[in-house]
Amino acid sequence: MLERLILCLIAVRVAQVTARDCGNPGEILNGYYMADATTLGSKTTFYCDQGYRLVGSDYRLCTADGWDGQVPTCEIVECSRPVTPAHAYVERGFGHKYKYQQEVVFRCNEGFEMIGASVIKCSENNIFVPSPPICRLPVNCGDPEEILNGYYEANHNLGSKVIYHCNEGYKLIGNDSRLCTATGWSGEVPTCKTEFPPINILKEMIAVVCQVVIKEENMIKAKYQLLESEREILKLKENLLKKMEQYVDENNL
Template sequence: MKKSCGTPEEPSNGRIIVTDAFLGSAVNYSCNEGYRLIGKDQRRCEISGKTVRWSGDVPICQNIPCLPPPDIPHGSYSDTFTSDFVYGSAVTYKCDKGYTLIGKDLIYCTTKDKKNGEWSGPAPECRKTGKQCSYPPAITNGKHSGQAHVFAIGTSVTYSCDPGYTDRKGTDSLYSIRSLDLPHPPL
């Protein structure tokens, strides 16, 4: 009669793959998404004295941690739940009065290697709100390269004609506009 080690324990926030529980068999452990395995990912049913038992200890599935999100000059972030930053945690950035947020205001803790946490993107920056230009005007049968939400004085925007169209000069050249407070778009 084959000796059995019995059903092995399953870790919190993880799972096991068991083919059988008899002498010589093995079980494999893995963790749920957002958790990392601490300990060995496999245990074996082996002889221990006059009986059989699973080797080693049940591994632990631990939240994947992120370092605190980066601080930004003239701004701050807020998180809604905790000061421990783990997989799935999100923070929202905002700027101090007189500053404008440039970039994404929300980043979250994620992972690429299922062991170490990292933030989903860079922290935004806060720029001094100064004189700003309005959103660049649209042109018929063309477009501009501006992607920002705020256009400070000195920002460059490049206009180009759609395929098949040329400017009044008869070329398909690009316009680089330095001052965006234009009375009308370039043609």
């Protein structure tokens, strides 16, 4: 009789355990959970929203006594104060601890130029992104090399461009521009080579040919006029001889 009673109690207990439903595993502020089921043996996994980190176990198991453990918490991500670059200062965002997405704005001291981003943000990885900028004295590449039979237009500061041009009658060979980089002017100086034939020489040749043609025309005109004059002189001579002969005949000379 006692054995039957024990077996009955065990059967009831097993039935209770088998039908166990742990219910809601617990809400998490600034986060959420995912659970396939809430019955005995099931697992609930907890997650935090972007910009928050999980404190505690990220899961709970449904046991015969209910959900084990405690609901974890989600704390906002914090970043330590970034190092201020040399020759720079913090314009906005003073503090020692910074929460997720908080900004720090840097400015360079007068006379220095900034390389990189002036605004950095506290990221979900507990670090500021991008990295703090660098402040340094401006790079001056100085005068670029001269170009024979040409000229250039340039600004000497970092990132500026020099543009090369050739004089009239010359053709540029190579790249027509160079950049001022941290290590100086990029590339090589192009060259200016004579065009064939050069435009200026061609113009001079055309002008000379025109002058020759005009002079030849004038000479032809002058020769024609001289020929006409010679004909007129010849006619005058003939008329003069006729008159002299007539005069001699009439006067019996």
